Amino acid sequence: MxxxxxxxxxxxxxxxxxxxxxxxxxxxxxxxxxxxxxxxxxxxxxxxxxxxxxxxxxxxxxxxxxxxxxxxxxxxxxxxxxxxxxxxxxxRRVRGGASDVLRERLREVSPSELRDLADHYAAISGTCAQLAADRAGEQDVKLITDSVAELERSVDAAARRRAESRFQVELASAAQSPRLTRAVISMQNEVAPLLWLSATTPVAREEVLRKHREILAAVVDSDGSLARALAVAHVYAAQARASALQLTFLADDDEADPDAHALPGPTAEE
The missing domain is CATH 1.10.10.10 (Winged helix-like DNA-binding domain superfamily/Winged helix DNA-binding domain)
Structure with missing residues:
Protein backbone atom coordinates (compact mmCIF):
# COMPACT_ATOMS: atom_id res chain seq x y z
CA MET A 1 0.00 0.00 0.00
CA ARG A 92 10.62 -1.27 6.86
CA ARG A 93 9.53 -4.61 8.24
CA VAL A 94 10.14 -4.78 12.00
CA ARG A 95 12.03 -7.89 12.98
CA GLY A 96 12.97 -9.34 16.33
CA GLY A 97 12.59 -12.34 18.60
CA ALA A 98 9.19 -12.01 20.27
CA SER A 99 9.94 -14.60 22.97
CA ASP A 100 13.15 -12.81 23.93
CA VAL A 101 11.29 -9.50 24.17
CA LEU A 102 8.62 -11.05 26.38
CA ARG A 103 11.14 -12.73 28.69
CA GLU A 104 13.13 -9.50 29.05
CA ARG A 105 10.06 -7.39 29.84
CA LEU A 106 8.70 -9.91 32.36
CA ARG A 107 12.04 -9.83 34.16
CA GLU A 108 11.84 -6.04 34.38
CA VAL A 109 8.51 -5.87 36.22
CA SER A 110 7.38 -7.30 39.53
CA PRO A 111 4.11 -9.26 39.86
CA SER A 112 2.51 -6.27 41.59
CA GLU A 113 3.64 -3.94 38.80
CA LEU A 114 2.21 -6.30 36.21
CA ARG A 115 -1.12 -6.37 38.05
CA ASP A 116 -1.14 -2.57 38.34
CA LEU A 117 -0.42 -2.22 34.64
CA ALA A 118 -3.29 -4.58 33.84
CA ASP A 119 -5.63 -2.64 36.16
CA HIS A 120 -4.78 0.62 34.41
CA TYR A 121 -5.11 -0.85 30.94
CA ALA A 122 -8.34 -2.70 31.74
CA ALA A 123 -9.93 0.57 32.84
CA ILE A 124 -8.91 2.30 29.60
CA SER A 125 -9.72 -0.63 27.30
CA GLY A 126 -13.10 -1.22 28.94
CA THR A 127 -14.08 2.42 28.55
CA CYS A 128 -12.95 2.44 24.92
CA ALA A 129 -15.04 -0.65 24.16
CA GLN A 130 -18.13 0.76 25.86
CA LEU A 131 -17.87 4.08 24.02
CA ALA A 132 -17.13 2.34 20.73
CA ALA A 133 -20.35 0.38 21.07
CA ASP A 134 -22.20 3.67 21.53
CA ARG A 135 -20.39 5.75 18.91
CA ALA A 136 -18.76 3.58 16.22
CA GLY A 137 -19.70 4.31 12.62
CA GLU A 138 -19.47 2.01 9.62
CA GLN A 139 -15.86 2.96 8.89
CA ASP A 140 -14.88 2.34 12.53
CA VAL A 141 -16.48 -1.11 12.48
CA LYS A 142 -14.68 -1.91 9.23
CA LEU A 143 -11.30 -0.99 10.71
CA ILE A 144 -11.92 -3.09 13.83
CA THR A 145 -13.07 -5.97 11.61
CA ASP A 146 -9.89 -5.63 9.53
CA SER A 147 -7.78 -5.87 12.68
CA VAL A 148 -9.57 -9.08 13.70
CA ALA A 149 -8.90 -10.51 10.23
CA GLU A 150 -5.26 -9.47 10.56
CA LEU A 151 -4.96 -11.41 13.81
CA GLU A 152 -6.61 -14.43 12.22
CA ARG A 153 -4.03 -14.61 9.44
CA SER A 154 -0.99 -13.74 11.60
CA VAL A 155 1.63 -16.48 11.42
CA ASP A 156 4.10 -15.51 14.15
CA ALA A 157 4.16 -13.94 17.61
CA ALA A 158 5.34 -10.52 16.43
CA ALA A 159 2.57 -10.31 13.83
CA ARG A 160 -0.02 -11.38 16.41
CA ARG A 161 1.24 -8.72 18.83
CA ARG A 162 0.91 -6.04 16.14
CA ALA A 163 -2.59 -7.25 15.26
CA GLU A 164 -3.66 -7.21 18.91
CA SER A 165 -2.26 -3.72 19.39
CA ARG A 166 -3.96 -2.51 16.23
CA PHE A 167 -7.26 -3.97 17.47
CA GLN A 168 -6.92 -2.02 20.72
CA VAL A 169 -6.05 1.21 18.91
CA GLU A 170 -8.92 0.89 16.42
CA LEU A 171 -11.30 0.17 19.30
CA ALA A 172 -10.11 3.34 21.01
CA SER A 173 -10.44 5.33 17.81
CA ALA A 174 -14.02 4.09 17.41
CA ALA A 175 -14.75 5.58 20.85
CA GLN A 176 -14.34 9.00 19.15
CA SER A 177 -12.05 10.23 21.93
CA PRO A 178 -8.65 11.54 20.78
CA ARG A 179 -7.36 11.53 24.36
CA LEU A 180 -8.29 7.88 24.89
CA THR A 181 -6.77 6.95 21.55
CA ARG A 182 -3.50 8.67 22.42
CA ALA A 183 -3.50 6.97 25.82
CA VAL A 184 -3.95 3.54 24.22
CA ILE A 185 -1.20 4.17 21.66
CA SER A 186 1.15 5.37 24.40
CA MET A 187 0.44 2.37 26.62
CA GLN A 188 1.09 -0.18 23.88
CA ASN A 189 4.84 0.21 24.40
CA GLU A 190 4.34 -1.07 27.95
CA VAL A 191 1.42 -3.41 27.36
CA ALA A 192 2.18 -5.12 24.07
CA PRO A 193 5.29 -7.11 25.05
CA LEU A 194 3.84 -8.12 28.42
CA LEU A 195 0.23 -8.93 27.62
CA TRP A 196 -0.14 -9.50 23.91
CA LEU A 197 2.89 -11.77 23.51
CA SER A 198 1.80 -14.03 26.37
CA ALA A 199 -0.57 -16.13 24.22
CA THR A 200 2.10 -18.72 23.47
CA THR A 201 -0.06 -21.83 22.92
CA PRO A 202 -2.56 -22.62 20.13
CA VAL A 203 -5.37 -22.77 22.70
CA ALA A 204 -4.48 -19.34 24.09
CA ARG A 205 -4.22 -17.83 20.61
CA GLU A 206 -7.62 -19.19 19.67
CA GLU A 207 -9.07 -17.76 22.88
CA VAL A 208 -7.64 -14.32 22.05
CA LEU A 209 -9.16 -14.45 18.57
CA ARG A 210 -12.51 -15.50 20.03
CA LYS A 211 -12.43 -12.54 22.44
CA HIS A 212 -11.76 -10.17 19.58
CA ARG A 213 -14.73 -11.51 17.67
CA GLU A 214 -16.96 -11.24 20.73
CA ILE A 215 -15.93 -7.64 21.44
CA LEU A 216 -16.48 -6.74 17.79
CA ALA A 217 -19.94 -8.36 17.88
CA ALA A 218 -20.85 -6.37 21.01
CA VAL A 219 -19.74 -3.14 19.31
CA VAL A 220 -21.79 -3.97 16.22
CA ASP A 221 -24.82 -4.71 18.45
CA SER A 222 -24.30 -1.40 20.30
CA ASP A 223 -24.12 -3.33 23.58
CA GLY A 224 -21.79 -1.10 25.58
CA SER A 225 -22.04 -2.98 28.86
CA LEU A 226 -21.14 -6.30 27.23
CA ALA A 227 -18.35 -4.73 25.18
CA ARG A 228 -16.83 -3.25 28.33
CA ALA A 229 -17.07 -6.52 30.28
CA LEU A 230 -15.50 -8.49 27.44
CA ALA A 231 -12.67 -6.00 26.96
CA VAL A 232 -11.85 -5.98 30.68
CA ALA A 233 -11.93 -9.78 30.84
CA HIS A 234 -9.64 -9.92 27.80
CA VAL A 235 -7.00 -7.80 29.55
CA TYR A 236 -7.14 -9.79 32.79
CA ALA A 237 -6.92 -13.09 30.91
CA ALA A 238 -3.75 -11.77 29.26
CA GLN A 239 -2.42 -10.74 32.67
CA ALA A 240 -3.05 -14.24 34.02
CA ARG A 241 -1.10 -15.78 31.13
CA ALA A 242 1.73 -13.28 31.59
CA SER A 243 1.87 -13.95 35.35
CA ALA A 244 2.10 -17.71 34.75
CA LEU A 245 4.93 -17.18 32.25
CA GLN A 246 6.67 -14.87 34.69
CA LEU A 247 6.72 -17.61 37.34
CA THR A 248 8.04 -20.07 34.76
CA PHE A 249 10.82 -17.71 33.69
CA LEU A 250 11.81 -17.05 37.31
CA ALA A 251 11.90 -20.80 37.98
CA ASP A 252 14.10 -21.31 34.91
CA ASP A 253 16.44 -18.56 36.08
CA ASP A 254 16.69 -20.12 39.56
CA GLU A 255 17.45 -23.51 38.05
CA ALA A 256 20.17 -22.02 35.85
CA ASP A 257 21.68 -20.08 38.77
CA PRO A 258 20.64 -21.67 42.11
CA ASP A 259 22.74 -19.16 44.07
CA ALA A 260 21.07 -16.12 42.51
CA HIS A 261 18.71 -15.59 45.46
CA ALA A 262 20.85 -17.13 48.21
CA LEU A 263 21.78 -15.07 51.26
CA PRO A 264 25.43 -13.95 51.29
CA GLY A 265 27.69 -16.22 53.31
CA PRO A 266 30.29 -15.11 55.85
CA THR A 267 33.31 -13.31 54.53
CA ALA A 268 36.88 -14.38 55.17
CA GLU A 269 37.22 -11.69 57.80
CA GLU A 270 34.21 -13.11 59.69
Whole structure:
Protein backbone atom coordinates (compact mmCIF):
# COMPACT_ATOMS: atom_id res chain seq x y z
CA MET A 1 0.00 0.00 0.00
CA UNK A 2 1.42 3.35 -0.99
CA UNK A 3 0.33 6.64 0.48
CA UNK A 4 2.70 9.26 -0.86
CA UNK A 5 1.66 12.83 -1.56
CA UNK A 6 -1.60 13.87 0.01
CA UNK A 7 -3.24 10.43 0.01
CA UNK A 8 -3.03 10.25 3.79
CA UNK A 9 -5.92 8.37 5.45
CA UNK A 10 -7.17 10.09 8.59
CA UNK A 11 -9.57 7.38 9.73
CA UNK A 12 -9.18 5.08 12.71
CA UNK A 13 -5.90 4.60 14.52
CA UNK A 14 -3.92 6.06 11.59
CA UNK A 15 -5.65 9.36 12.18
CA UNK A 16 -4.19 9.50 15.70
CA UNK A 17 -0.71 8.77 14.37
CA UNK A 18 -0.85 11.69 11.94
CA UNK A 19 -2.73 14.15 14.16
CA UNK A 20 -1.08 17.59 14.60
CA UNK A 21 1.51 17.72 17.36
CA UNK A 22 1.10 19.82 20.46
CA UNK A 23 2.89 23.16 20.57
CA UNK A 24 6.57 22.81 21.37
CA UNK A 25 6.98 19.23 20.16
CA UNK A 26 9.86 18.66 17.78
CA UNK A 27 11.65 15.83 15.97
CA UNK A 28 11.53 13.43 18.94
CA UNK A 29 7.73 13.66 18.97
CA UNK A 30 7.56 12.92 15.23
CA UNK A 31 9.88 9.96 15.74
CA UNK A 32 7.73 8.66 18.58
CA UNK A 33 4.49 9.00 16.61
CA UNK A 34 5.77 7.30 13.48
CA UNK A 35 7.67 4.57 15.33
CA UNK A 36 4.54 3.77 17.34
CA UNK A 37 2.54 3.57 14.12
CA UNK A 38 5.08 1.20 12.59
CA UNK A 39 5.44 -1.06 15.64
CA UNK A 40 1.67 -1.22 16.15
CA UNK A 41 1.09 -2.19 12.52
CA UNK A 42 -0.89 0.95 11.67
CA UNK A 43 1.80 1.78 9.12
CA UNK A 44 2.57 -1.38 7.18
CA UNK A 45 5.84 -2.69 5.69
CA UNK A 46 6.76 -1.16 2.31
CA UNK A 47 4.18 1.60 2.74
CA UNK A 48 5.38 4.92 1.39
CA UNK A 49 5.16 7.76 3.87
CA UNK A 50 3.86 11.15 2.76
CA UNK A 51 6.42 13.59 1.40
CA UNK A 52 8.50 15.69 3.79
CA UNK A 53 6.44 18.74 2.87
CA UNK A 54 3.14 16.98 3.57
CA UNK A 55 4.43 15.50 6.83
CA UNK A 56 5.59 18.94 7.96
CA UNK A 57 2.17 20.40 7.20
CA UNK A 58 0.35 17.50 8.87
CA UNK A 59 2.39 17.60 12.08
CA UNK A 60 2.65 21.37 12.13
CA UNK A 61 6.45 21.44 12.17
CA UNK A 62 9.19 22.58 9.79
CA UNK A 63 10.59 20.42 6.94
CA UNK A 64 13.95 20.51 8.75
CA UNK A 65 12.32 18.85 11.78
CA UNK A 66 10.83 16.16 9.52
CA UNK A 67 14.20 15.47 7.91
CA UNK A 68 15.76 15.14 11.35
CA UNK A 69 13.02 12.72 12.43
CA UNK A 70 13.36 10.59 9.29
CA UNK A 71 17.12 10.39 9.84
CA UNK A 72 16.47 9.07 13.37
CA UNK A 73 13.92 6.55 12.07
CA UNK A 74 16.41 5.30 9.48
CA UNK A 75 18.96 4.88 12.26
CA UNK A 76 16.44 2.74 14.18
CA UNK A 77 15.89 0.57 11.12
CA UNK A 78 12.21 1.52 10.88
CA UNK A 79 12.33 3.55 7.66
CA UNK A 80 14.34 3.36 4.45
CA UNK A 81 14.78 6.08 1.86
CA UNK A 82 14.85 5.33 -1.86
CA UNK A 83 16.10 7.71 -4.49
CA UNK A 84 14.87 8.26 -8.00
CA UNK A 85 11.56 8.83 -9.73
CA UNK A 86 9.60 6.51 -7.43
CA UNK A 87 11.65 7.34 -4.38
CA UNK A 88 10.66 8.50 -0.95
CA UNK A 89 10.58 7.18 2.62
CA UNK A 90 9.20 3.68 3.11
CA UNK A 91 8.30 1.65 6.18
CA ARG A 92 10.62 -1.27 6.86
CA ARG A 93 9.53 -4.61 8.24
CA VAL A 94 10.14 -4.78 12.00
CA ARG A 95 12.03 -7.89 12.98
CA GLY A 96 12.97 -9.34 16.33
CA GLY A 97 12.59 -12.34 18.60
CA ALA A 98 9.19 -12.01 20.27
CA SER A 99 9.94 -14.60 22.97
CA ASP A 100 13.15 -12.81 23.93
CA VAL A 101 11.29 -9.50 24.17
CA LEU A 102 8.62 -11.05 26.38
CA ARG A 103 11.14 -12.73 28.69
CA GLU A 104 13.13 -9.50 29.05
CA ARG A 105 10.06 -7.39 29.84
CA LEU A 106 8.70 -9.91 32.36
CA ARG A 107 12.04 -9.83 34.16
CA GLU A 108 11.84 -6.04 34.38
CA VAL A 109 8.51 -5.87 36.22
CA SER A 110 7.38 -7.30 39.53
CA PRO A 111 4.11 -9.26 39.86
CA SER A 112 2.51 -6.27 41.59
CA GLU A 113 3.64 -3.94 38.80
CA LEU A 114 2.21 -6.30 36.21
CA ARG A 115 -1.12 -6.37 38.05
CA ASP A 116 -1.14 -2.57 38.34
CA LEU A 117 -0.42 -2.22 34.64
CA ALA A 118 -3.29 -4.58 33.84
CA ASP A 119 -5.63 -2.64 36.16
CA HIS A 120 -4.78 0.62 34.41
CA TYR A 121 -5.11 -0.85 30.94
CA ALA A 122 -8.34 -2.70 31.74
CA ALA A 123 -9.93 0.57 32.84
CA ILE A 124 -8.91 2.30 29.60
CA SER A 125 -9.72 -0.63 27.30
CA GLY A 126 -13.10 -1.22 28.94
CA THR A 127 -14.08 2.42 28.55
CA CYS A 128 -12.95 2.44 24.92
CA ALA A 129 -15.04 -0.65 24.16
CA GLN A 130 -18.13 0.76 25.86
CA LEU A 131 -17.87 4.08 24.02
CA ALA A 132 -17.13 2.34 20.73
CA ALA A 133 -20.35 0.38 21.07
CA ASP A 134 -22.20 3.67 21.53
CA ARG A 135 -20.39 5.75 18.91
CA ALA A 136 -18.76 3.58 16.22
CA GLY A 137 -19.70 4.31 12.62
CA GLU A 138 -19.47 2.01 9.62
CA GLN A 139 -15.86 2.96 8.89
CA ASP A 140 -14.88 2.34 12.53
CA VAL A 141 -16.48 -1.11 12.48
CA LYS A 142 -14.68 -1.91 9.23
CA LEU A 143 -11.30 -0.99 10.71
CA ILE A 144 -11.92 -3.09 13.83
CA THR A 145 -13.07 -5.97 11.61
CA ASP A 146 -9.89 -5.63 9.53
CA SER A 147 -7.78 -5.87 12.68
CA VAL A 148 -9.57 -9.08 13.70
CA ALA A 149 -8.90 -10.51 10.23
CA GLU A 150 -5.26 -9.47 10.56
CA LEU A 151 -4.96 -11.41 13.81
CA GLU A 152 -6.61 -14.43 12.22
CA ARG A 153 -4.03 -14.61 9.44
CA SER A 154 -0.99 -13.74 11.60
CA VAL A 155 1.63 -16.48 11.42
CA ASP A 156 4.10 -15.51 14.15
CA ALA A 157 4.16 -13.94 17.61
CA ALA A 158 5.34 -10.52 16.43
CA ALA A 159 2.57 -10.31 13.83
CA ARG A 160 -0.02 -11.38 16.41
CA ARG A 161 1.24 -8.72 18.83
CA ARG A 162 0.91 -6.04 16.14
CA ALA A 163 -2.59 -7.25 15.26
CA GLU A 164 -3.66 -7.21 18.91
CA SER A 165 -2.26 -3.72 19.39
CA ARG A 166 -3.96 -2.51 16.23
CA PHE A 167 -7.26 -3.97 17.47
CA GLN A 168 -6.92 -2.02 20.72
CA VAL A 169 -6.05 1.21 18.91
CA GLU A 170 -8.92 0.89 16.42
CA LEU A 171 -11.30 0.17 19.30
CA ALA A 172 -10.11 3.34 21.01
CA SER A 173 -10.44 5.33 17.81
CA ALA A 174 -14.02 4.09 17.41
CA ALA A 175 -14.75 5.58 20.85
CA GLN A 176 -14.34 9.00 19.15
CA SER A 177 -12.05 10.23 21.93
CA PRO A 178 -8.65 11.54 20.78
CA ARG A 179 -7.36 11.53 24.36
CA LEU A 180 -8.29 7.88 24.89
CA THR A 181 -6.77 6.95 21.55
CA ARG A 182 -3.50 8.67 22.42
CA ALA A 183 -3.50 6.97 25.82
CA VAL A 184 -3.95 3.54 24.22
CA ILE A 185 -1.20 4.17 21.66
CA SER A 186 1.15 5.37 24.40
CA MET A 187 0.44 2.37 26.62
CA GLN A 188 1.09 -0.18 23.88
CA ASN A 189 4.84 0.21 24.40
CA GLU A 190 4.34 -1.07 27.95
CA VAL A 191 1.42 -3.41 27.36
CA ALA A 192 2.18 -5.12 24.07
CA PRO A 193 5.29 -7.11 25.05
CA LEU A 194 3.84 -8.12 28.42
CA LEU A 195 0.23 -8.93 27.62
CA TRP A 196 -0.14 -9.50 23.91
CA LEU A 197 2.89 -11.77 23.51
CA SER A 198 1.80 -14.03 26.37
CA ALA A 199 -0.57 -16.13 24.22
CA THR A 200 2.10 -18.72 23.47
CA THR A 201 -0.06 -21.83 22.92
CA PRO A 202 -2.56 -22.62 20.13
CA VAL A 203 -5.37 -22.77 22.70
CA ALA A 204 -4.48 -19.34 24.09
CA ARG A 205 -4.22 -17.83 20.61
CA GLU A 206 -7.62 -19.19 19.67
CA GLU A 207 -9.07 -17.76 22.88
CA VAL A 208 -7.64 -14.32 22.05
CA LEU A 209 -9.16 -14.45 18.57
CA ARG A 210 -12.51 -15.50 20.03
CA LYS A 211 -12.43 -12.54 22.44
CA HIS A 212 -11.76 -10.17 19.58
CA ARG A 213 -14.73 -11.51 17.67
CA GLU A 214 -16.96 -11.24 20.73
CA ILE A 215 -15.93 -7.64 21.44
CA LEU A 216 -16.48 -6.74 17.79
CA ALA A 217 -19.94 -8.36 17.88
CA ALA A 218 -20.85 -6.37 21.01
CA VAL A 219 -19.74 -3.14 19.31
CA VAL A 220 -21.79 -3.97 16.22
CA ASP A 221 -24.82 -4.71 18.45
CA SER A 222 -24.30 -1.40 20.30
CA ASP A 223 -24.12 -3.33 23.58
CA GLY A 224 -21.79 -1.10 25.58
CA SER A 225 -22.04 -2.98 28.86
CA LEU A 226 -21.14 -6.30 27.23
CA ALA A 227 -18.35 -4.73 25.18
CA ARG A 228 -16.83 -3.25 28.33
CA ALA A 229 -17.07 -6.52 30.28
CA LEU A 230 -15.50 -8.49 27.44
CA ALA A 231 -12.67 -6.00 26.96
CA VAL A 232 -11.85 -5.98 30.68
CA ALA A 233 -11.93 -9.78 30.84
CA HIS A 234 -9.64 -9.92 27.80
CA VAL A 235 -7.00 -7.80 29.55
CA TYR A 236 -7.14 -9.79 32.79
CA ALA A 237 -6.92 -13.09 30.91
CA ALA A 238 -3.75 -11.77 29.26
CA GLN A 239 -2.42 -10.74 32.67
CA ALA A 240 -3.05 -14.24 34.02
CA ARG A 241 -1.10 -15.78 31.13
CA ALA A 242 1.73 -13.28 31.59
CA SER A 243 1.87 -13.95 35.35
CA ALA A 244 2.10 -17.71 34.75
CA LEU A 245 4.93 -17.18 32.25
CA GLN A 246 6.67 -14.87 34.69
CA LEU A 247 6.72 -17.61 37.34
CA THR A 248 8.04 -20.07 34.76
CA PHE A 249 10.82 -17.71 33.69
CA LEU A 250 11.81 -17.05 37.31
CA ALA A 251 11.90 -20.80 37.98
CA ASP A 252 14.10 -21.31 34.91
CA ASP A 253 16.44 -18.56 36.08
CA ASP A 254 16.69 -20.12 39.56
CA GLU A 255 17.45 -23.51 38.05
CA ALA A 256 20.17 -22.02 35.85
CA ASP A 257 21.68 -20.08 38.77
CA PRO A 258 20.64 -21.67 42.11
CA ASP A 259 22.74 -19.16 44.07
CA ALA A 260 21.07 -16.12 42.51
CA HIS A 261 18.71 -15.59 45.46
CA ALA A 262 20.85 -17.13 48.21
CA LEU A 263 21.78 -15.07 51.26
CA PRO A 264 25.43 -13.95 51.29
CA GLY A 265 27.69 -16.22 53.31
CA PRO A 266 30.29 -15.11 55.85
CA THR A 267 33.31 -13.31 54.53
CA ALA A 268 36.88 -14.38 55.17
CA GLU A 269 37.22 -11.69 57.80
CA GLU A 270 34.21 -13.11 59.69
Missing amino acids: RNGGRNLPAAGGRGAIFAPLEVGKRADAVVRRLSEGIRLGLLVPDEQLPSETDLAETFGVSPVTIREALTALRGQGLVTTRRGRNGGSFV
